[in-house]
Amino acid sequence: MDFINNIFTNSYEWIVYWIHSLLAGLNLAKDFENALVAAIMVFLVIIVILLWMVLMVLILIWLERKNAARIQDRVGPNRVGPWGLLQPVADTLKMFIKEDIVPENADRFVHTIAPMIVMMPAVLMFAVIPWGKGMFPVDLNIGILWIVAVASIGTIGVFLGGYGSNNKYSLLGGMRAVAQMVSYEIPQVLTIVPIVLMVGSMSLVKINEAQSGWAGMQWFVFAIPVGPIAFVIYYLSALAEVGRTPFDLPEGESEIVAGYMTEYSGMKWALFYLAEYFNFFIVCTIAATLFLGGWNGPILPGYVWFIGKVYALVLLGMWIRMTWPRFRVDQLMNFAWKVLVPIALVNIVLAGLALPLLKYFGFSV
Amino acid sequence: MSTPIALTYVGFFVMAAVALAGGFIAVGARNILRAAIGLILALVGVAGIYFVLEAEFVAVVQILIYVGAISILILFAVMLTRGLMKRDLPAQNAQWIAAVFISLLLFAALLYVAISTNWRAVETKVAGDLIPKIGTELMTTYLLPFEAVSLLLLAALVGAIVIARE
Numbered sequence: 001m002d003f004i005n006n007i008f009t010n011s012y013e014w015i016v017y018w019i020h021s022l023l024a025g026l027n028l029a030k031d032f033e034n035a036l037v038a039a040i041m042v043f044l045v046i047i048v049i050l051l052w053m054v055l056m057v058l059i060l061i062w063l064e065r066k067n068a069a070r071i072q073d074r075v076g077p078n079r080v081g082p083w084g085l086l087q088p089v090a091d092t093l094k095m096f097i098k099e100d101i102v103p104e105n106a107d108r109f110v111h112t113i114a115p116m117i118v119m120m121p122a123v124l125m126f127a128v129i130p131w132g133k134g135m136f137p138v139d140l141n142i143g144i145l146w147i148v149a150v151a152s153i154g155t156i157g158v159f160l161g162g163y164g165s166n167n168k169y170s171l172l173g174g175m176r177a178v179a180q181m182v183s184y185e186i187p188q189v190l191t192i193v194p195i196v197l198m199v200g201s202m203s204l205v206k207i208n209e210a211q212s213g214w215a216g217m218q219w220f221v222f223a224i225p226v227g228p229i230a231f232v233i234y235y236l237s238a239l240a241e242v243g244r245t246p247f248d249l250p251e252g253e254s255e256i257v258a259g260y261m262t263e264y265s266g267m268k269w270a271l272f273y274l275a276e277y278f279n280f281f282i283v284c285t286i287a288a289t290l291f292l293g294g295w296n297g298p299i300l301p302g303y304v305w306f307i308g309k310v311y312a313l314v315l316l317g318m319w320i321r322m323t324w325p326r327f328r329v330d331q332l333m334n335f336a337w338k339v340l341v342p343i344a345l346v347n348i349v350l351a352g353l354a355l356p357l358l359k360y361f362g363f364s365v
Numbered sequence: 366m367s368t369p370i371a372l373t374y375v376g377f378f379v380m381a382a383v384a385l386a387g388g389f390i391a392v393g394a395r396n397i398l399r400a401a402i403g404l405i406l407a408l409v410g411v412a413g414i415y416f417v418l419e420a421e422f423v424a425v426v427q428i429l430i431y432v433g434a435i436s437i438l439i440l441f442a443v444m445l446t447r448g449l450m451k452r453d454l455p456a457q458n459a460q461w462i463a464a465v466f467i468s469l470l471l472f473a474a475l476l477y478v479a480i481s482t483n484w485r486a487v488e489t490k491v492a493g494d495l496i497p498k499i500g501t502e503l504m505t506t507y508l509l510p511f512e513a514v515s516l517l518l519l520a521a522l523v524g525a526i527v528i529a530r531e
Contacts, residue, residue, distance in 0.1 A: 035372060110398065141494050142425050149425045152433025156405060159440050163398065175444065182437060202496055 005301045009134040016041060045137050049126050057277045058088040064318055071322040098266040103166055106263065110164030115264070115271035117157030121150045122278035129285050130205050132295045132303030143204035144192050147286060148185070151241070154279070155181045158260050161272070165263035173251055173259020176329065177243065183336040184240040184247075190344035191230040191237070194351035195220055195290050198363055208294035213362050216305075219293035223363045226351040231291040233344050235313070238283035240336070242276065245321035247332060284313040376417040384410025397443055405436045422495060 003010075019037050028036070062077070062085060069076025077084030102111055128143045130136040140146050155178055162174015196202055198220065199210045211219050220227045240247035251259035261272050288294060288309040295302030327335065351358075387410055390403025408431040415424035503511050 107396075107398075110402070113402075140421060141496060142421050145422070145425045145429065149429035149433060152429060152437075155433070155437055156440070159437070159444075160402070163444070178437065178441070200497065201494060203494075 005133065008132060008303065012041075015044070049137060050123070053123070053126060053278060053281075056281055057274055058092075060277050060281055060314065061088045061091070063314070064321075067315070067318045068322055071319070092270075095267055095270040100266040100268060101263075103263050105166045107164045107166065110160050111263075112164075112268070114157050114161035114164055115268045115275070117160065118154050118275045119271050119278075120157070121152075121154045122275055122282055124150045124153075125282050125286075128204055129282075129289065130208050130294055131306055132301065135295075135303060136205055139203055139205045141201070141203045144196065144202045144207075144290075148189050148192070151279075152181075152185065154275070157275075161264070162260035165260070167263050169257045169262045170260050173257075173262065177251075177260055180243070180247065180332060180336075181241055183333060184237040184340075187233050187336060187340035187344045188237040188241060190341065190348060191234040192290065193348050194226045194230050197348075197351050197355065198223065198226075198358060204289055204294075208289060208296065210363075211293040212296045216293065216296040216298050218362065219291065219296065220363065221291040221293075223358055223361075226347060226354055226358070227291060227363075229343065229347045229350075231287065233340050233347070234291065235287055235316075237336070237340055238287060239317055239320065240332070242279040242283055244280060244317055246324040246327055248326060280317060281310070281314065284310045284317065287313055373417055377414060380410050380413035380417055382410075383407075383413060386410075398440075401436065401439050401443060404439070405432055408432050408436065422499060 016037060019040055020033070023033055023036065065087070066076045066084070068074075077087035080086040080090045102108055125147050127137045128140055128146055130139075158177045158181070159174050162170045162172075162177065165171075195207060199207050201207065201210075221231045222228075243251065251261060261269060264272060285306075288306060292309045292313075293305075294309075295306040297305035300308075384407045387403045387405070387407030391400050391407055392403075394400040394403055408427065412424045412427040412432070415421075415427060
């Protein structure tokens with residue numbers, strides 16, 4: 001059992017050992033060798049993370065299409081591979097051979113860098129997620145703050161995409177997107193405060209360890225009354241921030257064509273599309289880490305629990321997307337500023353008051 | 366020089382180069398929106414320098430506030446005040462001579478401070494998790510400045526709401 005639990009951490013150790021033994025013949029200075037091995041390992045971890053991300057997104061796209069089909073009483077993709085599993089691969093190949101069209105009056109430079117900037121935060125955020133016990137690329141002691149800070153970079157990319165296309169629908173979509181992302185960031189950050197209050201640390205690894213009581217079932221979502229409220233607000237505002245359907249005004253196709261993505265095609269469009277799914281996946285992983293105990297759980301290995309929780313949240317998001325109509329723009333803003341923010345603020349006060357009680361039940365260290 | 370320290374130097378110069386390049390774009394770009402992008406690049410470079418200096422909290426706050434909030438504010442201001450759909454968004458107006466003068470004055474003042482200050486180097490790294498320490502300091506030693514800043518921000522917030530209501 002231990003072997004299965006630690007299979008990834010052990011293979012990391014084994015690769016480090018192997019590289020050291022490969023370099024042993026070169027007689028390098030000790031600290032130079034250590035730095036070199038560390039650099040190689042960082043590089044390897046980055047490659048593994050990127051491949052992992054792409055794999056997750058391919059699964060996510062397939063899952064979304066299948067789910068949408070099931071909810072709308074259709075069959076969905078079923079031609080390429082068994083159960084249509086290879087459909088995302090075929091789509092990717094298609095995206096690669098599409099022409100890259102830049103509108104004549106577009107700001108070419110801005111138009112090109114916008115999808116790259118949108119992609120960046122998703123990749124950076126994957127760096128601090130603990131995927132299992134001891135399975136984290138970096139343990140920053142400011143983990144959550146890092147995620148909040150990096151997520152705000154994506155907003156710039158969306159705005160530049162809207163501006164750089166030189167199209168009125170793009171610009172409208174970009175403005176809507178920025179207003180929405182900035183608004184929903186606030187309740188999202190406010191719901192993290194009670195968690196930090198309980199754990200006394202911003203490191204995601206520490207937050208996970210704090211939820212390991214009760215045989216791995218002491219998740220913060222059970223920390224009544226603070227936890228459930230924070231979880232629901234976090235999840236809703238996260239869905240809004242990544243622009244999933246009840247909140248997809250920035251690209252509402254019945255009003256403004258495709259919003260900030262209107263003038264994009266080929267791989268640039270694919271980057272926007274990928275970033276959307278990355279962000280959706282990442283907010284689910286963060287919600288699982290903060291509120292659902294991360295890799296904590298009885299019997300099964302940690303990484304299985306973690307992926308299971310993440311996919312439960314992903315499926316919930318898809319279910320919401322398929323069954324709810326789109327908000328109106330004023331409703332959207334009212335919902336953020338007049339419903340979510342006040343509740344989140346009250347929740348922080350509640351967390352402060354309930355801290356002794358939560359401490360009694362072992363939620364706080 | 367040991368390898369980790371050498372790597373620190375490399376990181377510092379790379380990040381300093383990024384910050385300087387961003388600064389040059391911010392000053393030199395003819396299109397005001399590109400100047401704003403240059404400014405964002407410069408701010409990211411400064412955050413990178415903080416990271417190299419192992420001041421992670423300051424670095425992340427730099428990204429959160431300057432890259433995530435201030436630059437969005439600048440982009441919004443550009444968007445709301447200029448004819449954004451026109452091809453050229455000039456980065457200058459009639460007051461550029463005064464602007465050059467004030468900038469030089471500011472540069473001279475900063476240079477004077479940077480040269481005349483006796484910079485103290487901390488020999489050993491402060492041990493442990495720094496965030497609780499920062500929090501405790503804010504709530505004890507620096508309580509008054511902290512509250513004063515909060516009040517100022519609250520006033521700005523109320524003012525913004527009042528203006529938006531009109």
